[in-house]
Structure formats: structure tokens, C-alpha cells
Amino acid sequence: MTNFIDLHNHTLPGVDDGADSWETAMAMLELAYRDGTRQIILTPHTTPDPHSASSEAIEAAFQQLQAQAKPRFPDLTLHLGGEVLYSSDLEQREAFPQLPRMAGSSYVLLEFLPSVSRRQLFNGVDVLLRWGYIPILAHTERYACLRTSVDTAAQLANAGALLQINADSVMGNWGRRVKWFCAALLRNRLAQFVASDAHGVTYRKPMLSACAATVARKYGQAYAQQLFRENPKNVIENCQM
Numbered sequence: 001m002t003n004f005i006d007l008h009n010h011t012l013p014g015v016d017d018g019a020d021s022w023e024t025a026m027a028m029l030e031l032a033y034r035d036g037t038r039q040i041i042l043t044p045h046t047t048p049d050p051h052s053a054s055s056e057a058i059e060a061a062f063q064q065l066q067a068q069a070k071p072r073f074p075d076l077t078l079h080l081g082g083e084v085l086y087s088s089d090l091e092q093r094e095a096f097p098q099l100p101r102m103a104g105s106s107y108v109l110l111e112f113l114p115s116v117s118r119r120q121l122f123n124g125v126d127v128l129l130r131w132g133y134i135p136i137l138a139h140t141e142r143y144a145c146l147r148t149s150v151d152t153a154a155q156l157a158n159a160g161a162l163l164q165i166n167a168d169s170v171m172g173n174w175g176r177r178v179k180w181f182c183a184a185l186l187r188n189r190l191a192q193f194v195a196s197d198a199h200g201v202t203y204r205k206p207m208l209s210a211c212a213a214t215v216a217r218k219y220g221q222a223y224a225q226q227l228f229r230e231n232p233k234n235v236i237e238n239c240q241m
């Protein structure tokens with residue numbers, strides 16, 4: 001399997017805790033490309049912190065990265081998205097006049113602090129749905145309140161959230177409990193996306209092929225294609241799932 005679409009990725013340099021330089025960003029694109037990725041949605045962190053990068057700075061960095069990437073990787077397509085950190089401010093729309101959407105679609109990648117409560121998770125999903133967005137829950141496996149069984153994750157999915165998990169979590173890099181929970185989500189067909197959440201070239205790398213092969217072997221080729229290609233494509237094309 002190849003032609004992956006990476007839906008969660010911090011290669012855009014200088015705007016969050018992802019790539020720390022333009023050299024790192026280009027090295028990350030090289031790794032992703034060699035590994036079989038052909039489309040990436042860049043998802044810099046957006047927080048209510050006034051010191052976080054402005055939407056203008058993010059847009060400028062995106063234009064620059066596209067210009068640098070095009071000659072080296074002509075068939076690699078980059079899209080701009082964002083990863084929105086939930087806070088109670090989010091419940092007042094004025095706090096986020098420009099909520100970053102995934103590739104201009106209605107989908108929004110929403111993250112929470114790892115210690116989030118079950119109630120806050122449902123609140124965050126509800127708020128986005130009320131505004132007409134489709135929430136994608138970033139790295140679903142990271143929230144301790146979800147990891148005892150798949151029941152709450154199933155309820156979140158029923159409430160309208162789409163669940164994304166990280167490739168390195170599926171592969172066991174974040175411990176046995178996280179790996180078990182990812183496996184349970186996959187076995188129950190509750191995850192819609194596996195993405196890299198890449199932050200650099202040595203740790204949290206932009207690579208999906210090993211995970212895609214494992215998922216295809218354990219859960220079937222058709223589901224793997226949905227997770228790594230078809231569902232992210234639906235996001236980019238703003239199709240309902």
C-alpha cells in the first residue's frame with residue numbers, strides 16, 4: 001500500500017513545536033515522500049495563547065513551504081489545516097474568529113489536554129457541531145478518561161466525532177495500554193484516520209508505511225485503505241462520511 005494521505009502533521013516550521021527549521025521541514029517531507037505519502041494536511045497547533053502563531057504567519061509559512069517543496073517533490077500535495085486545542089473559550093465563538101479548517105473543508109481537528117474529563121470531551125465535540133463543523137478528535141488514544149474500554153469512544157463517535165489515532169501509538173511506541181486501546185478501536189472499526197502527528201525527523205517521524213502494513217495484515221486491506229487514504233481524501237474533498 002502506498003499513496004498515503006497524512007491528515008495530522010507538524011512539518012510547517014516556526015509556527016509550533018513541530019519542525020524547528022526549514023532544513024528539518026524539508027527533511028521531514030523527504031522522509032514522508034520516500035515512505036509513500038503523497039498528500040499532507042499541515043496542522044499547526046492553535047491555542048488561545050496570544051503568543052501562538054497568527055493565522056497570517058501560518059499562511060505565509062505554508063506558502064513558503066509549498067514553494068520550496070514543489071521543485072523537489074512535484075507530486076506531493078500540501079494542504080493547510082490546524083489542530084485546535086479545546087478550552088472553555090472555544091464555547092464563545094468570538095474567541096476563535098478564524099477556526100482553522102482542514103484543507104478549507106468543514107472538518108476541524110480538535111485536541112484536548114491528556115487529563116481532559118469525559119464531560120469536556122463531549123462539550124468540545126458538541127460546540128464544534130453546533131457551529132456547523134465536523135470534529136475530528138486528534139490522537140484519541142491519548143486521553144486517559146477514554147482508555148478503560150471503547151464504550152466512551154463509541155459514544156463520542158455516535159455523538160458525531162470522527163476518531164483519529166497516531167501511527168506510532170498503534171505500533172506500541174507509547175506503551176502497552178495505548179497500543180491495546182488503539183487495537184480495540186481498530187478491531188471495533190471505531191477509528192476513521194491513522195496519521196503521523198509528526199514533529200521531527202528523529203522522534204515522532206512522518207512515516208506511515210509500517211503501520212499501514214500492520215493494520216492491513218491485522219484488520220484487512222480495505223479498512224487500511226480507508227484509514228490511510230480514502231477517509232483523509234473525503235476530508236480534503238469535503239465529502240460527508
Ligand SMILES: [Fe+2]
Nearest residue numbers: 008010083197
Ligand atoms: Fe498534533
